[in-house]
Amino acid sequence: MAAVRELERNRQPAASRVRVRLRGSDHLAGWGFVTPAAVLIGIFGLLPIGWSLLLSFQQSDLLTPSTPWVGTANYRRLMHDHTFALSVQHTIVYTALFVPATMIVGVFIAVALNRKIRGISLYRTAAYVTMAVSTINEAIIFMWLFEPSFGVVNRALGWVGIPAQQWLSNPDQALYVIVAMTVWGWTGFAVVVYLAALQGVPQELYDAAAIDGAGGFASFRTITIPLLSPASLFLAIWLSISALQLFDEVYLTTRGGPLHATSVVVYYLWDQAFNQFDAGYAAAAAYVLFMATLVITYLQFRLGDRYAHYRR
Amino acid sequence: MTHLARTTTAIALTCALAITACSSSKPDASSTSSPGTGKTVNIAVWEGYTDTEGKAFADLVSQFNRTHPGIRVKTLETNNDFMLQKVLTAVRGGTPPDIAYLYGSWAPNVAKIPSVVDLTATARSPEVNWNDFWPAEQQVATVDGKIIGIPALVDNLAIVYNKSLFNKLGLATPSPEWTWDDFRNTAKALTDPQAKRVGWSIPADASEDTVWHWEAILWEADGDILTPDNSKAAFNSPQGLQATHLLRSMAVDDKSLYADTTNSKYADLFNAGKIGMLMTGPWDLAGFTVPYGVQVMPSFAGSAAGHQSIAGPDNWVVFDRGNDRKQAAITFLTWLTAPAQARQFSLQTGDLPIRQSLANDTAFVGQMDKALPGVQAFIDNLANVKKARPQVEEYPKISQALGDAIVAVLLNKRTPEEALNQAAAATDQALSGG
Numbered sequence: 001m002a003a004v005r006e007l008e009r010n011r012q013p014a015a016s017r018v019r020v021r022l023r024g025s026d027h028l029a030g031w032g033f034v035t036p037a038a039v040l041i042g043i044f045g046l047l048p049i050g051w052s053l054l055l056s057f058q059q060s061d062l063l064t065p066s067t068p069w070v071g072t073a074n075y076r077r078l079m080h081d082h083t084f085a086l087s088v089q090h091t092i093v094y095t096a097l098f099v100p101a102t103m104i105v106g107v108f109i110a111v112a113l114n115r116k117i118r119g120i121s122l123y124r125t126a127a128y129v130t131m132a133v134s135t136i137n138e139a140i141i142f143m144w145l146f147e148p149s150f151g152v153v154n155r156a157l158g159w160v161g162i163p164a165q166q167w168l169s170n171p172d173q174a175l176y177v178i179v180a181m182t183v184w185g186w187t188g189f190a191v192v193v194y195l196a197a198l199q200g201v202p203q204e205l206y207d208a209a210a211i212d213g214a215g216g217f218a219s220f221r222t223i224t225i226p227l228l229s230p231a232s233l234f235l236a237i238w239l240s241i242s243a244l245q246l247f248d249e250v251y252l253t254t255r256g257g258p259l260h261a262t263s264v265v266v267y268y269l270w271d272q273a274f275n276q277f278d279a280g281y282a283a284a285a286a287y288v289l290f291m292a293t294l295v296i297t298y299l300q301f302r303l304g305d306r307y308a309h310y311r312r
Numbered sequence: 313m314t315h316l317a318r319t320t321t322a323i324a325l326t327c328a329l330a331i332t333a334c335s336s337s338k339p340d341a342s343s344t345s346s347p348g349t350g351k352t353v354n355i356a357v358w359e360g361y362t363d364t365e366g367k368a369f370a371d372l373v374s375q376f377n378r379t380h381p382g383i384r385v386k387t388l389e390t391n392n393d394f395m396l397q398k399v400l401t402a403v404r405g406g407t408p409p410d411i412a413y414l415y416g417s418w419a420p421n422v423a424k425i426p427s428v429v430d431l432t433a434t435a436r437s438p439e440v441n442w443n444d445f446w447p448a449e450q451q452v453a454t455v456d457g458k459i460i461g462i463p464a465l466v467d468n469l470a471i472v473y474n475k476s477l478f479n480k481l482g483l484a485t486p487s488p489e490w491t492w493d494d495f496r497n498t499a500k501a502l503t504d505p506q507a508k509r510v511g512w513s514i515p516a517d518a519s520e521d522t523v524w525h526w527e528a529i530l531w532e533a534d535g536d537i538l539t540p541d542n543s544k545a546a547f548n549s550p551q552g553l554q555a556t557h558l559l560r561s562m563a564v565d566d567k568s569l570y571a572d573t574t575n576s577k578y579a580d581l582f583n584a585g586k587i588g589m590l591m592t593g594p595w596d597l598a599g600f601t602v603p604y605g606v607q608v609m610p611s612f613a614g615s616a617a618g619h620q621s622i623a624g625p626d627n628w629v630v631f632d633r634g635n636d637r638k639q640a641a642i643t644f645l646t647w648l649t650a651p652a653q654a655r656q657f658s659l660q661t662g663d664l665p666i667r668q669s670l671a672n673d674t675a676f677v678g679q680m681d682k683a684l685p686g687v688q689a690f691i692d693n694l695a696n697v698k699k700a701r702p703q704v705e706e707y708p709k710i711s712q713a714l715g716d717a718i719v720a721v722l723l724n725k726r727t728p729e730e731a732l733n734q735a736a737a738a739t740d741q742a743l744s745g746g
Contacts (some may be wrong), residue, residue, distance in 0.1 A: 063424040169573040
């Protein structure tokens with residue numbers, strides 16, 4: 001933009017009238033660049049958001065054109081829906097486990113990889129490669145790893161004398177298998193973010209801490225962790241939003257089962273809309289999730305303002 | 313061009329682009345012209361055929377396009393599981409396909425879509441020979457007396473067993489007269505925890521795939537899903553309990569039933585010799601790598617219902633995109649499902665013949681069985697399909713309640729009594745509009 005302005009300024013006389021017009025045209029050029037993206041976001045982002053808000057106050061089966069207004073009936077129904085309550089509960093448990101686990105595993109791997117040793121780029125690639133594995137492959141790998149009779153996990157447990165578990169077939173364990181699966185899938189992302197942030201931690205601080213007699217763990221706790229806090233805040237928000245929207249892994253493995261044990265909000269609302277033909281109700285569920293996400297993200301930002309250290 | 317003019321043009325262009333991008337799904341002009349004017353009518357068919365089926369279907373379509381100069385059929389391959397979702401989106405946008413392949417269990421809900429074409433008159437025409445389709449196909453295509461689809465596929469469930477495993481263990485080959493007691497004993501004999509082998513497996517993801525397996529067993533126990541007027545659940549009956557207790561005793565007591573909760577492993581485990589028997593349909597046959605045999609489902613000793621099965625027919629549904637396109641779509645479907653084409657498709661794919669007249673042609677059936685061993689047993693088994701799922705729009709809710717009930721029993725979380733009563737309460741509530 002600055003270059004364009006510079007060019008125009010050199011070519012044209014610097015009369016103030018022209019300058020005003022030029023400033024206007026700069027504005028226009030800016031809009032010109034933004035418009036394609038803005039139009040696309042408007043059509044595919046904002047419009048559906050507004051539309052589904054309307055839908056949540058209607059009864060719609062997606063089949064017939066008639067969509068009578070039902071006021072807040074969909075929202076009131078949600079409050080008495082046992083399966084929805086279960087789905088909310090599972091979503092909270094999942095998010096509370098998935099987000100910290102991914103961040104903790106991520107930061108340790110990132111610190112371990114933040115050194116100059118032979119073949120480091122190979123290790124870094126290995127850490128990131130889980131992000132490149134498609135969800136369907138991830139799901140198939142984990143379904144077989146956790147297969148009750150023939151899976152590697154039960155075999156390994158057998159060596160240390162732990163009896164075979166049912167994993168995805170057990171309503172009490174299935175959700176945790178999905179947590180493990182998604183932590184595995186997202187760790188690479190956390191590692192890359194933390195690795196990038198680690199490059200910005202100045203070596204002098206470690207040197208100074210070492211002179212003051214701080215050990216490895218003390219400097220990790222008092223230097224690395226605080227200085228990584230902007231990255232941690234970003235990851236916490238990003239991973240939370242993705243956790244609240246969990247769908248693919250559930251759809252590909254358990255389909256919300258066994259016995260709704262892995263039914264999460266997005267899976268539940270998809271099922272309501274496209275299997276039960278209750279789109280208005282599903283839209284209401286989506287809006288509850290949307291509001292919850294908004295509140296959680298807002299709280300994270302507020303906490304972030306207080307606790308994240310930005311170097312100026 | 314001045315800077316200002318350039319930016320204005322850029323904005324105008326992007327807006328125009330955005331607008332055309334949104335409306336580009338409109339049909340092209342040629343498709344609205346009539347065949348009488350010598351122009352071609354384009355119709356879109358959305359189907360889910362892949363691999364062998366995909367090739368066989370593409371062959372038929374190009375044959376049709378060659379022999380029908382006034383019509384041009386274009387196909388779009390879409391995963392069958394997502395077909396309705398995609399079609400509904402297109403209906404909302406005003407651009408449904410002319411023809412879509414839709415699961416039979418969706419039929420009562422599909423019938424509610426206003427642009428779905430009533431094919432009753434078409435089906436009555438002698439050219440279609442409607443009564444040559446299997447009764448199960450006719451039932452699934454008919455909603456409240458109105459025919460909304462032309463049969464696309466018919467299946468059924470039978471028992472497929474691993475022949476080499478039976479030989480190795482010295483087990484008797486299943487006979488057509490076998491009962492569920494025989495079956496249970498056989499499954500027990502096949503089960504060996506040391507070898508990590510189980511007798512049989514059914515899908516246990518609580519989806520309709522779980523439910524229709526159980527429904528066939530329910531019918532064999534002489535039970536019904538709903539009361540005759542489709543107003544209430546009828547499965548919470550002694551017959552329903554008999555069917556459900558059978559599953560419970562095999563899964564929980566004998567541990568001879570592997571509940572495949574992710575519905576993804578049974579075929580691989582069967583091929584690995586870890587599952588002795590499967591209750592499945594002809595679509596799995598081509599994927600089996602072990603020598604297998606096919607036998608009808610066992611019957612319950614003393615049950616008047618005898619051997620039964622369940623058919624899972626699917627429909628070709630036509631959407632109204634103007635009279636010319638509608639007529640072209642009907643012409644195509646009439647041709648596609650005529651005996652000659654149905655025969656060609658079955659021979660190429662191993663799919664069961666959609667017409668009874670083909671099943672009566674012993675030379676043809678022999679030819680099919682030679683290409684895909686075991687198919688003949690499934691064709692014969694179509695005669696054992698005596699009942700159909702209720703054609704009510706609440707069926708998805710009923711199916712979900714039953715799926716939960718069956719899986720709860722298989723995992724020993726609920727007794728058959730509790731599970732069925734709970735599912736019946738949910739069913740009654742759904743049927744009363746709750």
